[in-house]
Amino acid sequence: MGQRTTEIIVGLFMLAGLAALLFLALQVSGLSPQSSGDRYTLYANFNDTGGLAPRGKVSMAGVTIGTIESITLDKETFQARVAMSIQQDVDNIPSDSAAVIRTSGILGEQYIDISIGGDLESLKAGDAFYSTQSAMNLERMISNFASGR
Amino acid sequence: MMDRIAAFGRVGIETIASFGRASQFLAGVVGGVPKPSVGFPLLIRQLYAVGVLSLAIVVVSGLFIGMVLGLQGYTILSDFGSEAAIGQMIALTLVRELAPVVTALLFAGRAGSALTAEIGLMKATEQLSSMEMMGVDPLRRVIAPRLWAGFLAMPVLAMIFSVVGVIGGMLVGVEWLGVFEGSYWGNMQASVDFVDDVVNGIIKSVVFGFVCAWIAVYQGYDCVPTSAGISSATTKTVVYSSLAVLGLDFVLTAVMFGNF
Numbered sequence: 521m522g523q524r525t526t527e528i529i530v531g532l533f534m535l536a537g538l539a540a541l542l543f544l545a546l547q548v549s550g551l552s553p554q555s556s557g558d559r560y561t562l563y564a565n566f567n568d569t570g571g572l573a574p575r576g577k578v579s580m581a582g583v584t585i586g587t588i589e590s591i592t593l594d595k596e597t598f599q600a601r602v603a604m605s606i607q608q609d610v611d612n613i614p615s616d617s618a619a620v621i622r623t624s625g626i627l628g629e630q631y632i633d634i635s636i637g638g639d640l641e642s643l644k645a646g647d648a649f650y651s652t653q654s655a656m657n658l659e660r661m662i663s664n665f666a667s668g669r
Numbered sequence: 670m671m672d673r674i675a676a677f678g679r680v681g682i683e684t685i686a687s688f689g690r691a692s693q694f695l696a697g698v699v700g701g702v703p704k705p706s707v708g709f710p711l712l713i714r715q716l717y718a719v720g721v722l723s724l725a726i727v728v729v730s731g732l733f734i735g736m737v738l739g740l741q742g743y744t745i746l747s748d749f750g751s752e753a754a755i756g757q758m759i760a761l762t763l764v765r766e767l768a769p770v771v772t773a774l775l776f777a778g779r780a781g782s783a784l785t786a787e788i789g790l791m792k793a794t795e796q797l798s799s800m801e802m803m804g805v806d807p808l809r810r811v812i813a814p815r816l817w818a819g820f821l822a823m824p825v826l827a828m829i830f831s832v833v834g835v836i837g838g839m840l841v842g843v844e845w846l847g848v849f850e851g852s853y854w855g856n857m858q859a860s861v862d863f864v865d866d867v868v869n870g871i872i873k874s875v876v877f878g879f880v881c882a883w884i885a886v887y888q889g890y891d892c893v894p895t896s897a898g899i900s901s902a903t904t905k906t907v908v909y910s911s912l913a914v915l916g917l918d919f920v921l922t923a924v925m926f927g928n929f
Contacts, residue, residue, distance in 0.1 A: 529717060
């Protein structure tokens with residue numbers, strides 16, 4: 521086979537590799553230019569984050585509007601402090617909204633759902649949610665029920 | 670008794686010496702990159718032999734592994750009523766683990782053994798020493814293009830493996846078993862992260878490609894120049910490459926996904 525043909529076939533091979541990389545980036549990992557757009561950070565303090573993990577989703581009315589950035593322990597209040605990065609175009613979350621940890625499905629992963637309040641003021645970058653609701657812990661609920669508390 | 674102990678020691682020393690020779694050899698190859706005008710056509714020819722000709726086996730195995738993952742995953746996940754998570758299971762398994770590892774094993778069997786046999790035969794028929802006589806460095810002319818070709822072809826093959834596997838999983842999961850297509854892709858995109866999963870998988874395959882190509886060309890270059898020597902060098906290539914890939918995979922997985 522001539523050198524020219526080999527070159528073309530190898531070129532096609534490398535292009536196939538590039539196409540595979542694009543497919544993995546766009547279709548498999550859902551990397552889209554817009555999703556890494558402008559974001560701002562909100563905080564929420566929880567007594568118990570349960571199985572919440574970084575990269576988990578933050579949603580409002582079932583629509584994903586951001587991701588969980590980090591979960592750290594506040595050493596003064598002994599609460600978990602969750603940082604969430606919210607898409608910039610969702611900039612009118614009422615300031616009395618509540619952050620609630622929910623589970624998708626019965627075995628699914630946990631996420632933060634924002635239940636909307638009625639305040640006219642909205643949360644700005646760096647603000648924290650005033651009211652939060654921790655993860656539902658089935659074991660604790662059953663033991664509370666059994667001991668009658 | 671003393672003879673046995675001596676033989677045991679000799680094996681140990683021989684192993685260490687062979688590691689030393691392999692590292693020296695690697696330094697010689699990586700240091701001696703040929704001129705682009707000469708080296709590039711040689712690299713292209715080796716990329717064809719090592720990469721393009723391995724494509725068929727990689728695509729076919731990728732397709733079937735993806736289909737088997739789809740079938741197995743569906744059977745297990747439907748017990749929990751969460752068969753929609755099949756896309757995420759297939760994609761994470763393939764991108765993180767199976768694509769780099771299985772491609773490296775196939776690569777060692779398909780391309781690595783061929784490289785060893787080719788270089789070993791060149792040594793046995795004294796082509797390498799006649800090159801030296803003509804003032805051509807065989808490390809640059811013969812070995813370096815093959816090493817670089819393995820290094821470059823492996824990540825490309827692994828990415829193609831992932832893509833074909835994901836499509837194979839979709840064929841079984843969505844087209845045959847009737848998982849909703851939107852949740853197949855949606856769950857996948859929600860759980861696969863480009864940097865954490867895809868890029869780490871590619872890093873794995875780069876490491877495996879380098880190790881497999883290194884072992885293959887070294888075994889060929891270092892073989893005993895007889896037919897029995899070539900056959901044992903080819904066997905060693907496949908065995909050592911597979912062991913190195915599986916061992917390194919554990920180390921890399923612990924570093925990348927171990928969370929500590």
